[in-house]
Amino acid sequence: MAYDKFNILTSTAVPLPLENVDTDQIIPARFLKATKREGFGDNLFRDWRYNNDGSPKESFVLNNPIYSGKILVGGKNFGSGSSREHAAWAVYDYGFRCVVSSFFADIFRNNCLNVGVLPVQVSPEFSEKIFTAIYDDPNTEIEVHLPNQTITIKSTGAQESFEINSYKKENMLNGFDDIDYLQNIKGEIESFANDLLL
Amino acid sequence: MSSTLFDKVWDSHVVRKIEGGPDVFFIDRHFIHEVTSPVAFLGLKSRGLKVLYPERTFATADHNTPTINQHLPVEDPLSAKQLKALEDNSNEYGISHWGLGHQKNGIVHVVGPENGITFPGATIVCGDSHTSTHGAFGCIAFGIGTSEVEMVLSTQCIMQPKPKKMRINVNGQLGKGVTPKDVALYIISQLSTSGATGYFVEYAGDVFENMTMEGRMTVCNLSIEMGARGGMIAPDETTFAYLKDKPLSLKGEAWDKAVAHWKTLKTDEGAKFDKELTFNASDIEPMITYGTNPGMGIGISKQIPDAEAVEGGVATYKKSLDYMGYNENDAMIGKKIDYVFLGSCTNGRIEDFRAFASIVKGKKKADHVTAWLVPGSHEVEDKIKEEGILDIITEAGFTLRQPGCSACLAMNDDKIPAGKYAVSTSNRNFEGRQGPGSRTLLASPLVAAAAAVTGVVTDPRELL
Numbered sequence: 001m002a003y004d005k006f007n008i009l010t011s012t013a014v015p016l017p018l019e020n021v022d023t024d025q026i027i028p029a030r031f032l033k034a035t036k037r038e039g040f041g042d043n044l045f046r047d048w049r050y051n052n053d054g055s056p057k058e059s060f061v062l063n064n065p066i067y068s069g070k071i072l073v074g075g076k077n078f079g080s081g082s083s084r085e086h087a088a089w090a091v092y093d094y095g096f097r098c099v100v101s102s103f104f105a106d107i108f109r110n111n112c113l114n115v116g117v118l119p120v121q122v123s124p125e126f127s128e129k130i131f132t133a134i135y136d137d138p139n140t141e142i143e144v145h146l147p148n149q150t151i152t153i154k155s156t157g158a159q160e161s162f163e164i165n166s167y168k169k170e171n172m173l174n175g176f177d178d179i180d181y182l183q184n185i186k187g188e189i190e191s192f193a194n195d196l197l198l
Numbered sequence: 199m200s201s202t203l204f205d206k207v208w209d210s211h212v213v214r215k216i217e218g219g220p221d222v223f224f225i226d227r228h229f230i231h232e233v234t235s236p237v238a239f240l241g242l243k244s245r246g247l248k249v250l251y252p253e254r255t256f257a258t259a260d261h262n263t264p265t266i267n268q269h270l271p272v273e274d275p276l277s278a279k280q281l282k283a284l285e286d287n288s289n290e291y292g293i294s295h296w297g298l299g300h301q302k303n304g305i306v307h308v309v310g311p312e313n314g315i316t317f318p319g320a321t322i323v324c325g326d327s328h329t330s331t332h333g334a335f336g337c338i339a340f341g342i343g344t345s346e347v348e349m350v351l352s353t354q355c356i357m358q359p360k361p362k363k364m365r366i367n368v369n370g371q372l373g374k375g376v377t378p379k380d381v382a383l384y385i386i387s388q389l390s391t392s393g394a395t396g397y398f399v400e401y402a403g404d405v406f407e408n409m410t411m412e413g414r415m416t417v418c419n420l421s422i423e424m425g426a427r428g429g430m431i432a433p434d435e436t437t438f439a440y441l442k443d444k445p446l447s448l449k450g451e452a453w454d455k456a457v458a459h460w461k462t463l464k465t466d467e468g469a470k471f472d473k474e475l476t477f478n479a480s481d482i483e484p485m486i487t488y489g490t491n492p493g494m495g496i497g498i499s500k501q502i503p504d505a506e507a508v509e510g511g512v513a514t515y516k517k518s519l520d521y522m523g524y525n526e527n528d529a530m531i532g533k534k535i536d537y538v539f540l541g542s543c544t545n546g547r548i549e550d551f552r553a554f555a556s557i558v559k560g561k562k563k564a565d566h567v568t569a570w571l572v573p574g575s576h577e578v579e580d581k582i583k584e585e586g587i588l589d590i591i592t593e594a595g596f597t598l599r600q601p602g603c604s605a606c607l608a609m610n611d612d613k614i615p616a617g618k619y620a621v622s623t624s625n626r627n628f629e630g631r632q633g634p635g636s637r638t639l640l641a642s643p644l645v646a647a648a649a650a651v652t653g654v655v656t657d658p659r660e661l662l
């Protein structure tokens with residue numbers, strides 16, 4: 001599925017300093033019944049965001065007008081649990097283009113990269129710095145610079161570099177996905193398959 | 199050069215290596231179900247692609263299916279639409295489809311091995327994280343996202359960086375009432391839910407060597423709950439005996455040839471792992487979880503740890519206990535429970551029903567407990583009847599439901615009500631996993647059975 005190219009993103013950020021945020025919280029299973037990929041953002045963090053009667057829970061950060069932006073800053077082990085790509089869709093569909101955490105669960109990280117959300121892994125210390133900066137001033141801007149692989153807190157100038165493999169980086173910069181690549185080497189795949197026993 | 203089981207299987211499936219990027223990784227077997235495949239087929243259609251090897255993909259309906267009255271039309275319109283999409287897509291692209299009511303229908307990770315679709319040394323993926331189950335046969339098996347489902351359908355490959363390797367050894371003799379589920383929950387409690395992130399695990403040592411295939415599947419199934427991409431166990435005579443004569447297993451000479459190859463699938467002496475951990479079987483007791491992730495487990499006789507004693511944030515920990523309605527230092531024994539769920543791809547196999555029956559035999563279900571006993575497949579259901587297990591559980595006041603994922607993820611009507619406590623043999627105790635507001639205690643079929651007859655958390659060793 002095509003997504004917008006990612007280059008340099010400068011935005012305020014939404015803090016969610018909880019650990020082990022699993023994909024069942026990001027999007028509960030009962031919202032996986034779609035046969036199309038649309039509207040998942042409405043149910044992002046559904047059970048943390050809304051009461052049973054559908055009214056917003058005021059204490060949850062997405063309902064707090066002070067915080068907004070295209071960057072979500074989560075706690076350690078973000079995106080653990082179920083492999084549902086719907087979690088990454090929901091994050092993207094809500095309007096986030098980047099998730100920052102000191103540690104990501106594998107499948108979620110992969111899924112993000114496949115749908116155009118950049119996962120940025122930072123050190124625990126830097127993660128703390130971001131939270132502090134946002135809490136001090138919710139208008140603090142964070143710059144995520146994909147070409148340079150850096151993340152910067154604009155107000156303090158604090159900066160850290162992050163890792164991404166060069167293949168995925170190219171994809172994100174160009175808005176390509178893996179299927180485009182695989183389609184181009186189909187012949188090679190078929191000859192590989194011909195040599196298999198089973 | 200000596201190499202690990204994981205290396206042998208991985209390296210033999212790399213179609214191409216990309217400099218500074220992932221490997222193009224060939225997939226032998228692909229399972230699809232109704233929830234994570236419709237959007238993948240939609241993508242396929244919008245790009246005008248076809249399915250490259252339909253004979254390598256298998257479809258079963260399990261995630262949102264009802265577990266009673268399966269002969270009637272599915273009531274929930276959204277679920278019905280997903281089931282229909284799976285059927286239509288399978289038919290359109292020539293994929294075998296075991297839909298609701300089909301004799302071979304059941305949970306994807308139960309029916310795959312049961313029918314011999316799974317085989318040693320295979321690479322297997324499915325849009326479900328517990329695909330790691332198939333690692334029990336010496337496979338590299340893991341869950342993928344919907345974009346990757348589309349990749350596999352159209353090219354039989356995905357793009358994967360090779361994970362690091364971890365070996366987990368458990369040696370010694372398991373005590374009475376200690377099951378494979380307890381071994382897995384114990385390891386997760388030691389490693390935490392992120393302790394194996396970035397790794398692929400090989401399980402080794404006599405505890406796994408002596409385990410049945412069902413037990414090995416339970417262990418590999420839970421690999422994902424410590425963050426690992428998957429877990430595997432070297433194939434051996436137990437594996438071959440299980441697979442021989444399964445409907446889709448190889449036959450005759452082809453079988454013999456395959457077995458000769460499969461026997462080479464083990465870690466060589468001196469092969470290197472990035473990380474190695476060793477545990478003692480005698481340290482493991484029946485386990486139970488008290489919190490909202492599978493790493494929050496303790497021996498059933500123990501008390502809920504102090505916030506100070508656990509790794510990680512105190513705030514997250516307290517939020518979790520709050521959700522559960524528990525306090526630090528509470529004993530788990532004696533905690534009242536409302537529901538029992540026996541089933542899922544973790545513990546929905548015949549052995550699990552035998553274990554459950556061994557405890558409830560001659561006893562009665564506690565009055566206030568609602569119990570959902572859900573076989574993993576029709577084949578399991580049939581065996582339950584053949585072996586007389588149905589009589590035992592019926593006598594004890596339980597009823598048997600029809601196969602499916604059921605309360606494991608509560609996409610169908612099998613939802614634990616808000617605030618209620620369920621002892622579940624499934625794999626995840628996340629907030630709301632078993633229904634909005636539900637509270638889950640993960641445990642083995644023995645612990646579930648003990649709770650079902652006493653109505654409170656009970657040490658199963660007292661009832662064996």
Ligand code: SF4
Nearest residue numbers: 328542543603606607
């Ligand atoms: S039983 Fe649960 S974990 Fe297993 S396949 Fe079904 S939903 Fe996934």
